[in-house]
Amino acid sequence: MESRRVTLKDIAKSLGVSVNTVSRALTGKDSVGEDTRTRIKEEARRLGYVPNSMARSLVLGSAMTLGLVITNPSNPFYARLISTIEQRGRVHGYSLMLLVTEESQDGDEAAAETLLRWGVDGALVVPVQSDGEHWDRLDESGVPVVCLNRDFPALELDFIGVDYDNAAYEATRHLIDGGARSLCLLEEDLPISPVADRTAGFRRALADAGLGAAGDPVLSVPTRRQESLALPWDPGDAYRIAQDIVSGGDLPDAIMVGNDYFALGVYRALNEAGLSAPRDVLVGGFGDHPFAAYLSPPLTTVRLPAADIGTTAVDVLLRRMKGSAGQPEKRRLPSELVVRASSRTGESPPT
Template sequence: MGESRRVTLKDIAKSLGVSVNTVSRALTDKDSVGEDTRARIKAEAQRLGYVPNSMARSLVLGSAMTLGLVITNPSNPFYSQLISTIEQRGRVHGYSLMLLVTEESPEVDRHAAETLLRWGVDGALVVPVQGDGEHWQRLDDSGVPLVCLNRDFPELDLDFVGVDYEHGAYEATRHLIDGGARRLCLLEEDLPISPVEDRTAGFRRALAESGIGTHRDPVLTVPTRRRESLALPWEPADAYRLAQEIVRGDDLPDAIMVGNDYFALGVYRALAEAGLRVGDDVLVGGFGDHPFAAYLSPALTTVRLPAADIGATAVEVLLRRMSGEGGERGDSEEAEKRRERCALVVRASSRATEGTKT
């Protein structure tokens, strides 16, 4: 038997002197095969390097045993952890993962929905490019259960599992205010997506509840998403240029909140070049708790995202929907919307004792 040829059931049967049907029943754990025979067949299959033909198995079972995962950018640390968790949880239940990347392209996003339908995946987990999400609704309506991740389409009848960005931003902003900040600004992404909207809402709510008024809009947009493609989801240089404008102005904030930790890198540099000390002259709060946050000087106070919890919950919701336990959505069955809480990780950039608050 040549090394390049795929080992078949017939090869195992010939090696052991049993029928192909017996080998098939043993490898699929059918009751009609004795335990000794089953063990012998499985040991021989392993020795020969037998790998099941997934396509043939799919035809028999009527299932591809595959979950589709669509994300915008795998270099985002949050999505990297999300991918890992979803792959692990799916594997436990016997599912492989088909990963598609859209890079924030609406056209690629629509093509991804068509690809998942064409390949016949059993279910899909999707970080959508927000805007027109009707193609995802059509995929769900066609019989492919779907869960939106991290970004919600409230107007569509789709399950959603994501981060409670509003609460996370609220807690971080309140922390800066409790530390003495009265002139605050928020540097946010320029992408019209629900996480940005939710973080902005949380920031504004904290200001309003604290009675802090502003004579200008405290939310500033960092133009990092205007490029066609990025190796990283965010570019510190864009926040650096905006922060330079802020420190040169006549109304220096005493606290700067950023929508992600990469922006904080640019803010740190701009403040240092202006002779301003982070944590003393200007408090800084981040979002994401990326690996470098604890190693900045001073260490960055930031919001830790529950990526592993999001991934595990999303797979749980999807599998329940696929099994029919969640019911068919209709007039009597609303889409499930679940938001996981963040944790505020307090460090020296906010001039406070280190700790974690959920």
């Protein structure tokens, strides 16, 4: 016998109440008593009732869905962002449609087209920073767009991200205050605003401390995830660059890295040369990825406000979806420097 989807009418008939009462009870309306609401919910569970989202969307004139476009789901920062956005959206009754671009311009444009075709109510986007006009067009079509983590000044869109410039400045000042007078930064070579901002903050800290360098102290690490951009960063290239630094005979006092994965490569190069942090060189990272506290020595790093960004971005998007006007918001949230043994002078790793 073919199964049939349980309807509101079935629940109403079973309990001897009106369909309207069942609907109000299951949608949280205040005009239903708590005892009645409880009985209706229990009966809905017993009968196996599943809300028809498509029908609800037609009634409300809304898909009740938010689009989220990111570049790399393996990044712990984005994993936390996805979770926070999904939870915050669910509180307001919205489901989440997740799309991954893998740093591809074609993928970025296809994502915008997909969100428009599926009629999402709003979009949260980590843009590929080469040409973002399609996000402006999506916004102009009536689907509000909020950019995340990467600021694209050419776009007339809201932006919620990290104050990477100040975070890098504070982390670099910490190393300088610890006695470092020669420093280098291993930074990925993607042309994106977080990289540019971290580099700017690093250089500013050096300038404020009156520290120059014979060459450029910023070393580019070939762009991550060689086989697929959806894979985690590969510490291998940072390892090879760190090998060159170690074998060059002029070891800097401190090495900063643009993400904690690069610190894995730096640690290995130091270890193979019989060197260690912080005894021979101070090391600082970025991201406070789950493994950072368990390295030997534990890594000093910048903890990023992923949850705050996700919550703030959803709230800004919901306001736009309700018709809030005005100039685009550009908000950079503060991060936290987590000081551990890798940058504490006078300490040595356990033997």
